[in-house]
Amino acid sequence: MTGPLIVVTMGDPSGIGPEIVVKALARRCIQAFCRPVVIGDATRLADAARLLQLPVVPRPIEDPGEARFGDGTIDCIDLKAVPPGHPYGVVSAVSGAAAYRYIERAAALTRSGRTDAICTGPISREALHAAGHCFHGHTEILARLTGTPEVSMMLVGPHLRVIHVTAHLGLADAIAAVEPALVERTIARGRAALVAAGTRNPRVGVCAINPHAGEGGLLGRGEEADKIVPAIEACRERKWFVQGPLPADTAFFRAYRGEFDLVVAMYHDQGHIPIKLLGLEAGVNITIGLPVIRTSVDHGTAFDIAGRGIADEGSLVAALRQAADLSSRH
Incomplete structure (x- = not known):
């Protein structure tokens, strides 16, 4: 697999993030333009794959350098931030804290030059606040993490x-x-x-x-x-x-x-x-x-349909394409 290495944050684990990540990365077309590595929870991705009945298996890794980008696998930097059986469709401080950790790791890796771009899944402002991270959203979080005064x-x-x-x-x-x-x-x-x-x-x-x-x-x-x-x-x-x-x-x-x-x-x-x-x-x-490339889906966590396997992954696929294109021009 060729193309820029893009870290994909899983988003709020209680929302549709795990589902759309699995659905998007199960598409063979993704391999034609980028090398995706998920930052999230491998068990959550495995739950989503079972829900969706897709023949993909998350492969836990600790560093992007360990990724293999093989067919039927999703390389995941596994932060083990949510417990087994954590509920879908609810605002949770646990999920808010997990979502922040995914973004934090993505920013650190990309700022260090280990990865080429960040592509983010949807997060919940309410869950972030419940976890003590009082930001309006990704834009403000990434500005703070990268020391950027205005974006x-x-x-x-x-x-x-x-x-x-x-x-x-x-x-x-x-x-x-x-x-x-x-x-x-x-x-x-x-x-x-x-x-x-x-x-x-x-x-x-x-x-x-x-x-x-x-x-x-x-x-x-x-x-x-x-x-x-x-x-x-x-x-x-x-x-x-x-x-x-x-x-x-x-x-x-x-x-x-x-x-x-x-x-x-x-x-x-x-x-x-x-x-x-x-x-x-x-x-x-x-x-x-920002001093790094960051693209994202243009929708929210959709708690009302989370865990049902019906979320559309189209925006995430478009965001990955945009991240790859921007990386190639950077």
Whole structure:
């Protein structure tokens, strides 16, 4: 097997993470573009394989150098973080602690150069908090673990790429957090990521905060003029193709039609809803600005269906492909 070595975190053990990892890595096509090593619990993966009736066997290892990448096996750095019979479908401090340990090990291995990229399974914020890890999600955890002061969330789906100025904040807090320097840095990070991926002069559309882009100040409190326009003007001074602030509905329509390579969303749902509407099973979450490559599924733990064997692994497969592609260009 050839390709970049990618560590795959199992996600919250009580969610669908174990199932989608087994289903994804059981696909023979994965071997064509990467060498995956799971960080998780081998017994949990074995449970998932039995549930799914798939002829794959987790192979416990302690280091990526021990991986064999053989057919019918899943190399797993086995942290033995959850006890046998641990329940599915519930928020658990045990699972939250385990999920954090998987991420922590993945970050350490990739920062040291032992692996090429990280691909993460879904975690539960509530479980993390129950375990004493008070982070909003992967983005903030990996920023802390890598000593990175500021990162951005980029979502990539069919026909659309979106980068977020703010992410895991309540709406009022998100609007308060938007300010010109942050908007400019977010545009710059997103543009740099696209250039690194081969887009020579990315076309960027920037969303407004208010409906109709504020109607010249009639809607909202002048946020567009105060918080967004200065950033766009600064980017244009660099001779970048940046348009906005645009009404969000217009920006996403134009991007879907092919007019923009990247849309800049001001807050979480503004960017997430269009991506997920276009295809949750194909969406990928990429953290921009880290010293390591990290991609992720674009969905949650789905506790309501965990342990039933019906979860779709498509987003994880797409995230692995994206991690492999980014690694090859790095």
